[in-house]
Amino acid sequence: xxxxxxxxxxxxxxxxxxxxxxxxxxxxxxxxNLSEESETxxxxxxxxxxxxxxxxxxxxxxxxSLIYQAEYGFDPVDGKARGDEGTFKQRNTFLGIKSKNYGxxxxxxxxxxxxxxxxxxxxFNDLLPDIKNILQGENRFEDYVGYxxxxxxxxxxxxxxxxxxxxxxxxxxSYSVHYTGDKFSASVAIDDAVKxxxxxxxxLLVPLGSLQFGFIFQxxxxxxxxxxxxxxxxxxxxxxxxxNKIKFQYADSDMKVVGGKNTTLGLDHLLAxxxxxxxxxxxxxxxxxxxxxxxFSVGLEYKF
Numbered sequence: 588x589x590x591x592x593x594x595x596x597x598x599x600x601x602x603x604x605x606x607x608x609x610x611x612x613x614x615x616x617x618x619x620n621l622s623e624e625s626e627t628x629x630x631x632x633x634x635x636x637x638x639x640x641x642x643x644x645x646x647x648x649x650x651x652s653l654i655y656q657a658e659y660g661f662d663p664v665d666g667k668a669r670g671d672e673g674t675f676k677q678r679n680t681f682l683g684i685k686s687k688n689y690g691x692x693x694x695x696x697x698x699x700x701x702x703x704x705x706x707x708x709x710x711f712n713d714l715l716p717d718i719k720n721i722l723q724g725e726n727r728f729e730d731y732v733g734y735x736x737x738x739x740x741x742x743x744x745x746x747x748x749x750x751x752x753x754x755x756x757x758x759x760x761s762y763s764v765h766y767t768g769d770k771f772s773a774s775v776a777i778d779d780a781v782k783x784x785x786x787x788x789x790x791l792l793v794p795l796g797s798l799q800f801g802f803i804f805q806x807x808x809x810x811x812x813x814x815x816x817x818x819x820x821x822x823x824x825x826x827x828x829x830x831n832k833i834k835f836q837y838a839d840s841d842m843k844v845v846g847g848k849n850t851t852l853g854l855d856h857l858l859a860x861x862x863x864x865x866x867x868x869x870x871x872x873x874x875x876x877x878x879x880x881x882x883f884s885v886g887l888e889y890k891f
Contacts, residue, residue, distance in 0.1 A: 605640050605641055605642075606638070606639070606640030606641075607638070607639055607640060608637075608638050608891075609636075609637055609638075609639070609890075609891060610634075610635060610636035610637065610890070610891050611633070611634060611635050611636075611713075611888065611889070611890050611891075612634045612663055612888070612889045613631065613632035613633065613634055613713065613714075613886060613887070613888040613889075614629060614630070614631055614632065614634070614663060614664060614886055614887060615629070615630055615632060615714075615865070615884045615885060615886025615887075616628075616629050616884070616885050616886065617629070617630050617715070617882060617883075617884045617886075618882065618883045618884075619880055619881070619882050620880065620881040620882075621877075621879070621880050622876045622877050622879055622880075623877075629664050630664060630715075631661075631662040631663055631664045631665070632713055632714050632715075632886065632888075633660060633713035634660065634661055634662065634663055635658055635659065635660045635661070635678055636658070636659060636661065637656060637657060637658030637659065637678070637679075638656070638657050638658075639654070639655065639656035639657075639658075640654070640655060640656075641653060641654040641655070641685065644684075650686055650687045650688065651684065651685075651686050652684070652685045652686070653682070653683070653684060653685075654682070654683045654684070654685045654691070654693065655681070655682050655683070656679060656680060656681055657680045658677075658678040658679045658680055659675035659676060659677055659678060659680075660675065660676040660677075660678050661675055661676070677696055677729075678696070678727065679695075679696060679697050679698060679727065680695050680696045680697075681693045681694060681695030681696065681697055681731070682694060682695060686737070687737060688737060689737060690734060690735055690736045690737045690743075691733075691734065691735040692732075692733070692734050693732075693733050694731065694732045694733075695729075695731060696727065696728065696729045696731060697727065697728070697731045697733055697747075698726070698727045699724070699726045699727070699728065699731075699747050699749070699759075699761040699778065699781065700733070700745035700746065700747045700761040700762055700763040700776060701724045701726070701761045701762075701763065701776040701777065701778045701781070701786065701788060702724060702725050702726055702727070703745070703763065704745075704763040704765070704774040704775075704776035704788055704790055705718070705774075705788070705790050705803055705820075706772055706774065706790055706792045706801070707792070707801075708790055708792055708801030708802070708803055708820060708822050709801075709820065709822070709836070710801075710822045710824055710834040710835075710836050710851075710853070711834070711836060711851055711853065711867065711869075714865075714867070714884070715869060715882055715884065716836065716838075716849055716851040716867065716869045716871075716882075718803070718820055718838055720843060720844075720847075720849065720871075721818060721820070721838040721839065721840050721842065721843055721844075721847050721849055722803075722805055722807075722818045722820070722838070722840055722842055722843070723778075723782075723784050723786055723805075723807040723842045723843070724778055724781070724784070724786050724788065724805070724807065726761075726778075726781060726782065728749040728750075728759070729750075730749060730750035731747060731748075731749050732747070732748045732749075733745065733746065733747045733748075734746045734747075741766050741767055741768050742764065742765065742766055743764075743765050743767075744762070744763065744764045744765070745761075745762065745763045745765075746760075746761075746762055747759075747760065747761040747762070748760060749761070749781075751780075757780065759778075759779070759780060759781045759782070760777075760778075760779035760780070760781070761776070761777070761778050761779070761781060762776065762777045762779070763775065763776035763777075764776075770793070771791060771792065771793045771794075772791075772792045773789075773790065773791050773792070774788075774789075774790045775787070775788070775789055775790075776788040776790070778807075780810060783809060783810050783811060784807050784808065784809055784810065785807070785808045785810060786805060786806065786807040786808070787805065787806050787807075788803060788804070788805045789803070789804045789805070790802070790803045791803075797825055797826040797827075798823065798824070798825050798826075799822075799823070799824040799825075800822070800823055801820070801821070801822040801823075801824075802819070802820070802821055802822075803818075803819060803820040804817070804818075804819050805817065805818045805819070805840070805842075807842055816840060816841045816842045817840065818838070818839060818840025818841075818842055819838070819839060819840070820836065820837070820838040821836070821837045821838075822834070822835065822836040822837075823835045823836075829857070830856055830857040831854065831855065831856050831857070832854070832855050833852075833853070833854050834851075834852070834853040834854070834855065834867075835851070835852050835853075836849075836850075836851045836853075837849070837850050837851075844873045844874075844875070844878050845873065845874045845875065846872065846873045846874030846875075847871070847872070847873050847878075848871070848872040848873070849869060849870070849871045849872075850869070850870045850872075851867055851868065851869040851870075852867065852868050853865060853866060853867030853868075854866045854867070858887075861889055861890045861891060862887065862888070862889050863887070863888045863889075863890075864885075864886075864887055865884075865885075865886050865887075865888060866884065866885050866886075867882075867883075867884050868881075868882070868883050868884075869881070869882045869884070870882075
């Protein structure tokens, strides 16, 4: 943490072309019905704070810039982050070089190309129905080196190499190819031996006026057993007005829980420019009754 503060102090002393302090505080009151009991609690939903920016490396010619970001998660409910790093848990934190013509190269801690390839199809990202509870591959790693290509018309690609924590083993690899257009966006992503899994993911996001449709199909193979599981996510979002949108999401797979099926219906209401009231009902089914739960949540999200 102290090293990050020294780096930030150095960067702020330079003539930055842009910088931004940002964050998200999301808290909900959650009523959960389990197989044998019910409970109500107040929970944090991946609250975070960060600083990011860039500055030109060659003002006279070219477009080369240094980019940087330091982001940490915290828990405003329990007063600490859940993790090994005390009050703050490190999230995407990196230094990089960016060029419009040559792309972006960065190193540090970051989400994998595979994880980022889902666009914003997961309508309940960072909330309890997050697809990480259904699908493999929602990973963030230290010792990360990533390259994002410049856009070739509507296409770009991403390549990651991540140090494998097991001595004497090859680095993890994660790749993605994206198409972004006015009518739809699509991506194909591959994880190569990441945390013991080979995975492929196909994502499609289609906006139709006030509607947005999303679809993810994924195949993951556990290398040690050669066993494969498939999974999918279907999401639909409709904008009802400038302040209201309704969301539906269905996800199923055996990857995390055998017979795992998660159906969620939610509503977002904009109370102010950066303040949102969110409500959702989520029904999680599994072959093992002890894993099943029904959740009703009412919460607030403030972004700055």
